[in-house]
Structure formats: structure tokens, C-alpha cells
Amino acid sequence: MPSNQTLTILIILGVLMTLIGLFLSSFTMVENSDFLLRIGLWLIEVPGMFLLLSNGTFLKTKYSRIVMGLFAFMFIGGAFMIMHWPYGNSLLVVGCIGIVISYLVHFLKKPIKKRLDYIKLAWVSVLYIGAILRLYHLITTEYRILTTVLMILALMDYMLPKIKNKTLFD
Known part of the structure; x- marks a missing residue:
């Protein structure tokens, strides 16, 4: 299983991709900009699942x-x-x-x-x-946003104390 540092970097990359995709789909006419949003959400949820599993x-x-x-x-x-x-x-x-x-x-x-x-x-x-x-x-498939929201809440609950203690990448 990948290390916590690798998984955390993938999650951060997923957050950035999601924000860029959200910006592009909301404020521009870029075609298929929701693709970045979907890939970013996937990059949050899958490495997040592995991070929580490996540390649980x-x-x-x-x-x-x-x-x-x-x-x-x-x-x-x-x-x-x-x-x-x-x-x-x-x-x-x-x-x-x-x-x-x-x-x-x-x-x-x-x-x-x-x-x-x-x-x-x-x-x-x-x-x-x-x-x-x-x-x-x-x-419909829109229920998937609920699983992503729950994963983000779980990751925040897991990571915030580690960020405060400066042990996130240990």
C-alpha cells in the first residue's frame, strides 16, 4: 500500500483539480470542464479510502x-x-x-x-x-456526491489533528 505521504499528496492534488474543474465549469465555457471536477473528486475519494484503511x-x-x-x-x-x-x-x-x-x-x-x-x-x-x-x-448517479462529502468529512476528521500536531507526513 502507498505511504501516507503519497496518499496525502494525491488527495491534495484531487482537491486542486476539483477546484479548477469547478471554476472552469462555473465561470467559463470550456468544453468538458466537468471532467476535471469528476477526476478530482475521484482522486479525493479513492486515495482517501486507502489512507483511512491503512491507518485504521x-x-x-x-x-x-x-x-x-x-x-x-x-x-x-x-x-x-x-x-x-x-x-x-x-x-x-x-x-x-x-x-x-x-x-x-x-x-x-x-x-x-x-x-x-x-x-x-x-x-x-x-x-x-x-x-x-x-x-x-x-x-440517479448524483447520490455519489454524498459519498464524496462523507469521505471529505472523514479525511478532515483524520487529518486536522495531524496537521495541528505537525505529524501529517509521518
Whole structure:
């Protein structure tokens, strides 16, 4: 897994790209300027997920192995959907619901719960339940902004104390 410094730099780059994309799409007529905005948001969320995972306790528990197996269900379900075979949707739904339940059980078994833990639980729940709702066309893709907002809140909750202590790049 990349170091905290690399992930933090990618997140900062994502914030800059998002701000430039937002400026271009709002104040200019540059074609496809929302592309920078979308890539920037992606650069915030994906490295942010890896940063929080690598510095959290989830990877050290048995629940992370369960989640890896559920990801396999989701990949197989995706392959089934590509091949137009039956049960692809079902495998994806089982994987998504299983991931939310596994993370919820991990969260409930934690003896000490911080604000960051609640935000991460909300992020996981919104991401995977939203994916199921999107799969069945019950919501549009605009729900993804909620997952990005939750990730930004989690990153702020994680990084601000480290910035104050000057230990962000350690």
C-alpha cells in the first residue's frame, strides 16, 4: 500500500483539480470542464479510502477477510452481468449487503467509537446501499456526491489533528 505521504499528496492534488474543474465549469465555457471536477473528486475519494484503511483497525480483523470474499462475489456478479448470465444482480446485491453488514458488526464490536468511526460507517453504508439502489435504477448517479462529502468529512476528521500536531507526513 502507498505511504501516507503519497496518499496525502494525491488527495491534495484531487482537491486542486476539483477546484479548477469547478471554476472552469462555473465561470467559463470550456468544453468538458466537468471532467476535471469528476477526476478530482475521484482522486479525493479513492486515495482517501486507502489512507483511512491503512491507518485504521479494520484490516487487522477477521471482518476484512470476510469483506474480501464478498468482493469476490461482487466481481463474479459483475462478470455475470457482462456476460448477460443469470444471477449477476443477485451476486452484486449479496456482496454489497454483506459488506455493509460486516462493517456494521465490526463497528458495533469496537470498544471505543470515535466520530471518525461513525463517519466511516456512514460512508460504507451510503456507498454500497447506494450502489444497490443505482443498480435497480431507483436513484440517479448524483447520490455519489454524498459519498464524496462523507469521505471529505472523514479525511478532515483524520487529518486536522495531524496537521495541528505537525505529524501529517509521518
